[in-house]
Amino acid sequence: MANxxxxxxxxxxxxxxxxxxxxxxxxxxxxxxxxxxxxxxxSMPKSDLTPANESAHVFRLDKRSDR
Amino acid sequence: xxxxxxxxxxxxxxxxxxxxLSPVEYAKALIDRxxxxxxxxxxxxxxxxxxxxxxxxxxxxxxxxxxxxxxxxGVPYALKDIVDYAGLPTTAHSKxxxxxxxxxxxxxxxxxxxxxxxxxxxxxxxxxxxxxxxxDLPWPPARNPWNREHFTGGSSSGSGAATAAGFVPAAIGTxxxxxxxxxxxxxxxxxxxxxxxxxxRRGVVPLAFSLDHVGPLTRTVRDNALMLDLIAGHDALDPxxxxxxxxxxxxxxxxxxxxxxxxxxxxxxxxxxxxxAEMVAGIEAGLKVLSGLGAKVQEVQTAxxxxxxxxxxxxxxxxxxxxxxxWLQERPQxxxxxxxxxxxxxxxxxxxxxxxxxxxxxxxxxxxxxxxxDVDVIVTASAMDPACRIDDxxxxxxTYARQARAPFNVxxxxxxxxxxxxxxxxxxxxxxxxxxxFSEALIxxxxxxxxxxxxWGEKHPSLGN
Numbered sequence: 001m002a003n004x005x006x007x008x009x010x011x012x013x014x015x016x017x018x019x020x021x022x023x024x025x026x027x028x029x030x031x032x033x034x035x036x037x038x039x040x041x042x043s044m045p046k047s048d049l050t051p052a053n054e055s056a057h058v059f060r061l062d063k064r065s066d067r
Numbered sequence: 068x069x070x071x072x073x074x075x076x077x078x079x080x081x082x083x084x085x086x087x088l089s090p091v092e093y094a095k096a097l098i099d100r101x102x103x104x105x106x107x108x109x110x111x112x113x114x115x116x117x118x119x120x121x122x123x124x125x126x127x128x129x130x131x132x133x134x135x136x137x138x139x140x141g142v143p144y145a146l147k148d149i150v151d152y153a154g155l156p157t158t159a160h161s162k163x164x165x166x167x168x169x170x171x172x173x174x175x176x177x178x179x180x181x182x183x184x185x186x187x188x189x190x191x192x193x194x195x196x197x198x199x200x201x202x203d204l205p206w207p208p209a210r211n212p213w214n215r216e217h218f219t220g221g222s223s224s225g226s227g228a229a230t231a232a233g234f235v236p237a238a239i240g241t242x243x244x245x246x247x248x249x250x251x252x253x254x255x256x257x258x259x260x261x262x263x264x265x266x267x268r269r270g271v272v273p274l275a276f277s278l279d280h281v282g283p284l285t286r287t288v289r290d291n292a293l294m295l296d297l298i299a300g301h302d303a304l305d306p307x308x309x310x311x312x313x314x315x316x317x318x319x320x321x322x323x324x325x326x327x328x329x330x331x332x333x334x335x336x337x338x339x340x341x342x343x344a345e346m347v348a349g350i351e352a353g354l355k356v357l358s359g360l361g362a363k364v365q366e367v368q369t370a371x372x373x374x375x376x377x378x379x380x381x382x383x384x385x386x387x388x389x390x391x392x393x394w395l396q397e398r399p400q401x402x403x404x405x406x407x408x409x410x411x412x413x414x415x416x417x418x419x420x421x422x423x424x425x426x427x428x429x430x431x432x433x434x435x436x437x438x439x440x441d442v443d444v445i446v447t448a449s450a451m452d453p454a455c456r457i458d459d460x461x462x463x464x465x466t467y468a469r470q471a472r473a474p475f476n477v478x479x480x481x482x483x484x485x486x487x488x489x490x491x492x493x494x495x496x497x498x499x500x501x502x503x504x505f506s507e508a509l510i511x512x513x514x515x516x517x518x519x520x521x522x523w524g525e526k527h528p529s530l531g532n
Contacts, residue, residue: 013415018396026399026407033412037384041416043377045370046423049430055422056429057277 005038007031071096072233073527076290079236080138083130090130090141094123094185097143101187101234104530107215109207110228112148112160113189119143122185129183138293140183144237147223148189149196149272150281152176159272160192162205162401163394173270174305175239175281175298182297187235190225194406196241196274197222197387199467200457201403210457211254212528213494217454218463220253222246226284227254231495231528237285237294243274244379245449245472247282248484248499253454255486255495255523257291257514258284262504263479264309266295267302275386276307277425278379278476287524288485288515292316295507311505319512325361327513329354330442332369335471339372342451342469349487349496350448356520357446357513367438367445370431375474378431381416381424382477388413432478439503444513446500447471449484453494471499481507485514486523 007024010031014022022030071093074082082088098116105111126141146152149159151169153176158164172180180186191209193199200208200218209224211217212232219228223240227250230238240247242260251258259282266281273279283294296317301310331354336342342350358364388395391410399407438445451469455462475482482501489495502510518524 017414018392019399019411019414021396021399023400025404026411029404029408030411030414033408034415037381037412037416040377040380040384041420043373044381044420044424044427045374045377045431046427049423049426053426053430056425056432 005031005034010034072100073286074236075287076138076142076236076285076293077287079142080140083141084135086130090123090126090185091120093141094119094143097187097234104232105234107210107530108212108228108232109191109209110225110232110234111145111188112158112191112206112225113155115155115186115188119185119187126183126185136183139179139297141185142237143185143187143235144179144239145187145190145226145229145235146176146239147192147226147241149192149241150176150239151270152186152189155189157272159195160204160206161194163398164272165205169270171270174267174302176270178298190229190238193222193224194403195272195391196243196246197409198403198406199463200224201405203403208457211454211494212530213255214492216456216458217494218253218457220249220450220454223250223284227251227256227258230254230256230284230286232530233527237283237290239298240282240284241271241274242280242282242476243278244383244476245470247280247284248449248472248482249470251284251484252449252497253495255497255526256284256286257288257483257485258282259291259295259483259507260475260481261295261299261507262309262481264307265299265313265505265507267300267305267308269302269305273390275383277386278383280476288511288518289317289320291483292320292511313505316508316511319508320515322512323360324357324513324516327362327444328442329357329362329364329513330367330438330445331364332445332447332471333366334368335372336448336451340451340469342448343453345490346448346451346453346496350446350498353487353498353517354446356517360516360520365442367442369435369438369474372471372474375431375477376468378424378427379473379477381420382428384413385416385421388416428477435474435478435480436503444500444502444506444510446498449497449499453490453492453496475501480504481510483510483514485517487521488523
């Protein structure tokens with residue numbers, strides 16, 4: 001996603017994911033929020049991850065699962 | 068009785084058990100206080116004096132019959148309004164859920180009712196336990212009892228305000244990025260987020276499943292430990308719940324800190340962020356107190372705050388968006404502007420970014436827990452700043468992310484905020500004490516030693532006439 005995302009970009013992207021009732025004010029919020037999320041992604045220390053680094057979410061089964 | 072408003076749970080329990088204090092008299096005193104002062108503070112979103120009196124009368128009859136249930140029997144408490152209480156609305160302080168009547172109690176509510184607590188009502192929160200103080204919601208935001216022009220911290224805003232104001236000696240809050248510890252710091256009370264999975268989340272409106280914690284806010288460390296004793300425990304129907312022996316959180320109180328190894332993460336508030344000078348001075352003074360009591364203080368290093376924050380917020384935004392997507396599609400206008408913007412930040416997070424955040428999370432968690440081979444507990448900042456004015460949107464926005472609490476939602480570690488004094492403007496300061504998983508009793512031991520050596524717990528806000 002480009003860093004210079006515009007209001008028109010988010011309007012189109014919002015419609016694609018069913019956010020069709022957002023007003024212009026809401027879309028401005030979505031634009032700011034999307035830029036914030038992009039900044040977070042840039043701060044994520046993921047360069048040291050190796051393929052063996054698993055997700056913190058592990059699929060678990062217990063004895064109740066075979067019911 | 069001189070001041071029932073500021074009785075601790077431990078003091079009240081002794082008086083109630085000995086029949087020197089009537090639960091009804093106690094409840095009436097706090098009901099009167101709420102009726103007199105809450106118009107200024109908005110701590111309660113739904114005040115339930117009739118239920119409180121019913122609970123108090125029942126407790127009184129049981130205690131008179133010699134059927135004392137334990138330290139909360141006949142003692143008032145209140146719940147953040149994202150925690151279900153059967154028959155009452157759980158609104159999450161939102162127009163979206165204003166008619167959402169709970170069919171049954173949350174597990175934490177069941178436990179407090181079984182302990183004989185006197186239910187005083189539901190407390191204000193930031194909408195859906197996120198965002199900040201908003202003036203575009205059906206209910207006004209809670210205000211800080213130390214200065215009502217200031218923010219309470221959040222999101223358990225009413226829980227912090229009600230406890231500090233002497234409306235209840237204990238309240239339940241929740242914490243996904245710091246929402247128990249922030250109001251505890253800013254309102255000058257004690258707030259504990261136990262280890263992830265220690266307290267059941269069932270019956271609590273979720274914000275982000277893998278980061279959500281439920282915990283108590285109280286005015287003293289002992290009371291906090293007593294409350295955690297009551298609410299901790301395995302719940303097979305909560306997928307995050309841990310099946311582990313727990314309890315006895317008061318067992319180490321009074322053991323002191325002599326010989327304990329206390330790590331301090333100083334880079335959080337000096338290098339990663341520059342904490343407010345008074346907050347930093349308060350934390351450093353707190354460390355000197357612990358050192359003076361015989362603890363060995365040494366600096367430790369962990370990942371920068373920015374990395375923890377990126378991980379916490381990416382996971383939080385993604386999980387919260389998944390929960391709120393339908394409402395954001397169908398009725399976006401029913402959220403406060405601030406809340407809507409927070410939730411919309413999850414709209415376009417890529418699946419790979421979310422999964423990478425959880426991979427980073429596990430790596431950071433393992434590295435953080437390894438620090439405990441050299442230290443017993445860790446001290447660091449909670450908030451970087453004292454509470455700002457509640458009407459200063461710019462300052463609220465600037466200080467929102469200036470905190471060191473979210474790292475311990477990422478790691479799932481137990482973390483407590485304890486009062487460490489006041490700013491020159493009279494606003495509370497606080498610090499965090501963090502431990503390895505399931506070391507809550509040790510954290511309480513350290514916090515209690517600090518509390519007993521300092522005068523902060525004896526001060527209470529003046530609510531005026």
